[in-house]
Amino acid sequence: MCALAGTRIRAASLNPESLVKFVDRLPIPPLARSLGLRTVRGNAAVQAPYYRITLREIHAKLHRDLAPARLWTYDGSMPGPTFQMRRGEGALIEWVNALPTHHFLPIDHRLHGAESDKPEVRTVVHVHGAKAATGDDGYPENWCAPGKSATAYYPNQQDAAMLWYHDHAMGITRLNIYAGLFGLYILRDEVEDTLNLPRGDYEIPLAICDRQVTRDGQLEYPASGKPDAPWVPEVFGEAFLVNGKLFPFVEVEPRKYRFRIFNVCNGRFLNLFLSGQAVMRQIGTDQGLLPAPIEVERLLLAPGERADIVVDFAYFAGHEILLHDSSFDLMQIRVGKQRRSDDSSVAPATLRPFARIPESSAVRTRELSLMEETNMVAEPMKMLLNGAHWDMPVTEKPVLDSVEIWSFINATDDTHPIHLHLVRFQILDRRRFDAFDYQSTGKVRYTGPVEPPSPSEAGWKDTVRADSKMVTRIIVKFEGYLGRYVWHCHVLEHEDNEMMRPYEIVPA
């Protein structure tokens, strides 16, 4: 990553280190409540729980000693309410846009989809990692303006996993998520039930994001400084919010806990670790449980990626542990001296069977370049997927139920987390290549050995780090639905500026 490319520290910016740390309790987002059963799409035979979630502006403190910040939320909390879903039990969610008609963060009208003739405020919800029909997936152009609503059906026919929902409106996704439009969507199933993992109060979600905050406690999006061209290639903040609070603390008992961690940063890659040599045992990744737990000292999470971990605090009774990202303090964990009851939960040695998709089953390999377009004269700098802009004809058209290998050839200096909607996939490998050569000849010349994915990534994924100057290969079965979806970089500034493409699943 080009570390500070997009960051402008302003005089009015808050130095988070000036705040008293660990005075706010870690908020736990409320649970989403269904309003009863409704008929699904006019089919009287199918009924599903119906939820109604209102997108609205609130004012809430990011820290005890700051003034309330203006936030855009799902149903009045950031993160929004947590959905607790069961495999095989579909749900209807009506997303009601009751936001103001003017955006409070700087729109760049040069970006595709955010032109001046469009409403300033537009929203469409995507449940990241969900397997939903094309019309329910949150296609970026299917936005609705304030005063309108959209209802989507989520079949929940997929393995237990921690998904998350967030805004995906064309050209302003980075601003809408930055403003607070994100929440958790937890899916459970019978395999997970049998494992006796920590649950209830002992399962804690952690949504982590970095923001810039002004001295009066407001979110500040670090724009370029040019009023007509505010887009910046990357955004980093020094204020880390965990479930919407700066430097929260959480009280735990000396026993096992399960943490569901997701990276909601616009562009920052998190590198998480615990103080005091507390061990993180990773049990799951983006799309659910790993075959077996692995011990991780540091947890690397790109924007959009998730990790499911178990930590046993039994050895830390009466102590304080800190959750860090690189050199930043994120959260304090206060371990009590006593348990309320015995801890019978476990992090079992085997979790969920996992079969590798054989490479020989792939009917096609697509070589897809990640390249920078450097027209610095009038246009913003942009990164493109396979040299194509969003509005060019669809080029990736996998056949329903077929297996393909997608090979991301990243010739840029940045790592791009690539997310495919609808599907889950496995990472095959990464391999260093000569990017300079590639840019002049279009041919890949490898300069390093084949590297397998790290144990942390060796499960089902929906987002993969395409590392700089590496070829990253994934293997995907395109199952579920026909129709149009998207694949894109999850650095939100890139995604909003052409690093997103439609793809279409076609009949055999």
Ligand SMILES: [Cu+2]
């Ligand atoms: Cu990117």
